[in-house]
Each structure stands twice: as C-alpha cells, then as structure tokens.
Amino acid sequence: MTMPSLKIAATGRTPEVDFDFPNGVLRLAGESYPDDVATFFGPLLTALRSFLAESPATPLRFDMELLYFNSSSAKALMNILQMLETAARGGRPVTVAWCYEEDDESMRELGEDFAEDLDSVSFLLKEVPVSGVR
Amino acid sequence: MTLAQQFAGIKRDLDQQGIIFSFSGYLSEGILYSLGEALREKMTLEEADGPTVRRVFSVFVEQMQNIIRYSAEKVTGAAGRPVELSAGMVTIGMEAGKVFIVCGNAVRDGDVARLKERLDHLRSLDRDGIKTYYREQLREAPDDDSRGATIGLIEIARRASEPIEYDFTPLADERSFFCLKARI
Numbered sequence: 001m002t003m004p005s006l007k008i009a010a011t012g013r014t015p016e017v018d019f020d021f022p023n024g025v026l027r028l029a030g031e032s033y034p035d036d037v038a039t040f041f042g043p044l045l046t047a048l049r050s051f052l053a054e055s056p057a058t059p060l061r062f063d064m065e066l067l068y069f070n071s072s073s074a075k076a077l078m079n080i081l082q083m084l085e086t087a088a089r090g091g092r093p094v095t096v097a098w099c100y101e102e103d104d105e106s107m108r109e110l111g112e113d114f115a116e117d118l119d120s121v122s123f124l125l126k127e128v129p130v131s132g133v134r
Numbered sequence: 135m136t137l138a139q140q141f142a143g144i145k146r147d148l149d150q151q152g153i154i155f156s157f158s159g160y161l162s163e164g165i166l167y168s169l170g171e172a173l174r175e176k177m178t179l180e181e182a183d184g185p186t187v188r189r190v191f192s193v194f195v196e197q198m199q200n201i202i203r204y205s206a207e208k209v210t211g212a213a214g215r216p217v218e219l220s221a222g223m224v225t226i227g228m229e230a231g232k233v234f235i236v237c238g239n240a241v242r243d244g245d246v247a248r249l250k251e252r253l254d255h256l257r258s259l260d261r262d263g264i265k266t267y268y269r270e271q272l273r274e275a276p277d278d279d280s281r282g283a284t285i286g287l288i289e290i291a292r293r294a295s296e297p298i299e300y301d302f303t304p305l306a307d308e309r310s311f312f313c314l315k316a317r318i
Contacts, residue, residue, distance in 0.1 A: 012167060012171075013167060033195050035163035035166075067188070068188055068191065068192065070192070070195050070196065070199070070286075070289075071196055071285045071286040071288075071289040072199070072286075074272060074285060074289075075272070075285075078272050078273070101184065103183065103184060103185055104184065104185050104188070105185060106185060106188065106189065106192075106293065109265070113265065113268060113269050113272065114272070116269055117273075130184060
C-alpha cells in the first residue's frame with residue numbers, strides 16, 4: 001500500500017482532515033461550511049477514490065466527527081459515504097462511526113438520514129460528550 | 135434633524151423590533167464568516183444551549199449563502215483577484231422568545247415562479263415530510279443552474295420551529311425583492 005496519508009489542519013470554516021490511508025482510518029472533525037465546497041472536498045474525494053481503487057480490500061473505518069456542516073458539505077459527505085458503500089459491497093469491511101454530541105438531536109437525525117441506504121457499511125451512531133467547543 | 139437624531143431613530147426602530155443584528159449591502163463569504171462568529175458569540179453569552187446556537191447558525195449560513203449565490207444584484211470585477219459581491223440584507227432578532235432570521239435580496243422575475251413553487255411545497259410539509267424530502271434531495275444531483283446543493287432551503291425549513299414565511303414585492307428592471315423569514 002503506497003497511498004500516503006492526507007492530513008489537513010482545520011480552519012474556522014473547514015474541518016480537520018486526517019485520512020490515514022496506511023492504517024485504513026479516515027477522520028473528519030470540526031465544522032464544514034467552506035466558501036467553495038468543490039475546492040475543499042474535491043481533493044479528498046479524489047484521494048479516497050484512488051485509495052479504494054488501488055489498495056487491497058483491507059478493513060476501513062470512517063470517523064465522522066463534524067459538529068456542524070452546511071447543505072453543500074452534506075452533498076460531499078454523501079459522496080464519501082456512497083464511495084464507502086460501494087467498497088463495502090465489493091467485499092471490503094467498512095465501519096462508519098457517526099459521532100454526535102449528546103444533546104444534538106439534529107446531528108443524530110442527520111446520521112439516520114445519511115445511513116438510510118447504507119446496507120453493506122456497518123454504521124454506528126455514536127454519542128459523545130459535549131466538548132464545550134460551541 | 136441632526137445626524138445623531140437621524141441615526142438614533144434608526145437604531146431605536148431596530149431595537150424596538152427586537153433586532154440584534156442587521157446587515158444591508160454587499161455580502162461576501164468573509165462577511166458571512168465574521169457575522170456568523172459574532173452571532174454565535176452573542177448567543178453563547180446569552181447562555182443559549184448548544185443545539186439552539188447551531189440551529190440558528192445553520193439557518194443563518196444557508197440564508198447568507200443563498201444571497202451570495204443567487205442575488206440578482208451583483209458586482210463583479212478583478213482587483214488582483216476575482217471579486218464577486220452580491221447585494222442583500224440579513225436581519226436577526228428576537229420575537230416572542232424566539233430567534234428569527236430574515237434575508238432579503240433581489241431575484242429575477244423569471245425565477246419567482248419556481249422559487250414560490252419550492253417554498254410552497256416546503257410549507258405544505260410537516261416535520262416528517264420535510265425529513266423525507268431532505269433524504270430524497272440528498273441523493274439527487276444538484277440542479278444545473280445551482281452552485282450549491284439544492285437542499286439549502288430544506289435545511290432552513292428543517293431547523294426552523296415553525297413553517298417558513300416568504301414574500302415578494304416588485305422592483306424595477308424585471309426584478310422582485312424576495313424575503314424569507316425563519317423562526318428557530
């Protein structure tokens with residue numbers, strides 16, 4: 001497996017990205033409302049697509065730890081999940097952990113919405129303590 | 135009327151209507167970010183709970199981005215880098231214990247019918263209906279003429295605690311002023 005990790009530090013409007021391809025652990029954390037969604041998510045989707053195409057079918061885990069994302073980011077997230085679902089259908093074990101703060105009903109409901117047609121991915125809704133960060 | 139009297143009057147009118155923030159003029163992503171931060175800080179200081187702050191913030195972002203993307207009143211140019219500014223207004227206030235957000239901007243008359251149709255459809259749906267509609271649209275490709283997702287309006291309706299209100303009034307040059315109000 002030659003795909004290097006993809007790490008991007010968070011900004012006020014974009015999340016921390018830690019796609020640890022060698023260990024099969026992907027993570028998005030923070031908030032996502034970039035001024036240009038395609039510019040931010042395009043390279044992530046491209047890297048993930050190459051990784052899924054080139055690497056052996058080893059287990060993969062995606063930790064979705066966004067506290068907030070806007071409607072344009074929602075589309076990009078859906079693309080990531082659909083890529084993972086396709087990989088899972090192809091035989092790769094994929095786990096998605098959709099984290100939401102314990103009082104955040106909206107984010108929990110969004111998790112249910114996004115999981116609706118994920119059949120092969122193992123989808124976990126994971127309650128986490130309120131971080132105090134907004 | 136003196137300068138101070140004139141503007142004290144404007145300020146008093148805004149205060150009397152419960153308005154916390156009001157911005158009118160050219161909006162940009164930078165202004166969205168800064169106003170958004172100020173809004174969150176203000177609400178946090180008033181000890182609003184996290185989910186409420188996020189719901190208000192979410193409606194604010196979608197409304198601001200609608201203006202930035204779809205306002206029919208824009209200036210474009212390149213001063214070192216490409217600049218595009220969209221005109222509109224956004225107003226946030228408190229009314230009967232609820233936060234409200236109103237956005238207003240010019241739209242082309244040709245776009246009014248389709249916008250009305252979408253908003254009426256959203257207004258006709260109950261909570262579960264809005265949720266189902268959101269799920270459907272999330273799985274659809276965006277419209278050809280849309281620069282963002284088409285689910286911004288659904289997101290606003292979903293986070294609002296009452297049906298969204300909207301209105302149009304004619305302007306010159308085959309345009310109308312569009313207003314959208316959401317209560318959280």
